[in-house]
Amino acid sequence: xxxxxxxxxxxxxxxxxxxxxxxxxxxxxxxxxxxxxxxxxxxxxxxxxxxxxxxxxxxxxxxxxxxxxxxxxxxxxxxxxxxxxxxxxxxxxxxxxxxxxxxxxxxxxxxxxxxxxxxxxxxxxxxxxxxxxxxxxxxxxxxxxxxxxxxxxxxxxxxxxxxxxxxxxxxxxxxxxxxxxxx
Numbered sequence: 309x310x311x312x313x314x315x316x317x318x319x320x321x322x323x324x325x326x327x328x329x330x331x332x333x334x335x336x337x338x339x340x341x342x343x344x345x346x347x348x349x350x351x352x353x354x355x356x357x358x359x360x361x362x363x364x365x366x367x368x369x370x371x372x373x374x375x376x377x378x379x380x381x382x383x384x385x386x387x388x389x390x391x392x393x394x395x396x397x398x399x400x401x402x403x404x405x406x407x408x409x410x411x412x413x414x415x416x417x418x419x420x421x422x423x424x425x426x427x428x429x430x431x432x433x434x435x436x437x438x439x440x441x442x443x444x445x446x447x448x449x450x451x452x453x454x455x456x457x458x459x460x461x462x463x464x465x466x467x468x469x470x471x472x473x474x475x476x477x478x479x480x481x482x483x484x485x486x487x488x489x490x491x
Contacts, residue, residue, distance in 0.1 A: 439473050
């Protein structure tokens with residue numbers, strides 16, 4: 309592209325060459341931004357990918373600031389969203405009330421708090437369909453049980469039960485993982 313205006317117009321038009329140039333121009337710098345927020349290389353790559361997908365899907369740049377500032381803002385927002393999802397996940401699964409049935413074992417909590425997003429998501433992917441759907445809606449989309457019940461055409465109590473079952477299965481899975489890590 310000749311200049312930034314052409315780059316912006318190309319991205320708005322959905323031109324692959326403009327998207328590729330935008331990615332090439334900012335990806336290394338934005339990976340560093342994502343890493344600063346997440347503190348994890350794999351998570352930073354995931355956030356970077358999600359951020360560029362969002363940019364390319366909804367190119368909402370209006371020219372009120374520099375393009376680099378806008379791209380940075382998108383990546384910071386994606387990073388914060390990631391941290392919020394992971395914090396919600398940890399609070400839900402790793403809270404003391406949920407760990408009451410788990411034998412007092414420092415290794416479990418230590419490992420559970422240091423699992424990568426990829427590992428946590430693989431455990432979530434192992435959940436039965438109903439549990440996984442409710443868990444994802446509740447944790448990652450921050451839907452209430454009432455909203456989930458309406459979306460899935462189930463009773464609110466069923467949503468609550470599925471979430472409880474998902475938490476129990478995840479705790480069991482994390483405990484197995486912690487036991488294997490200590491061996």
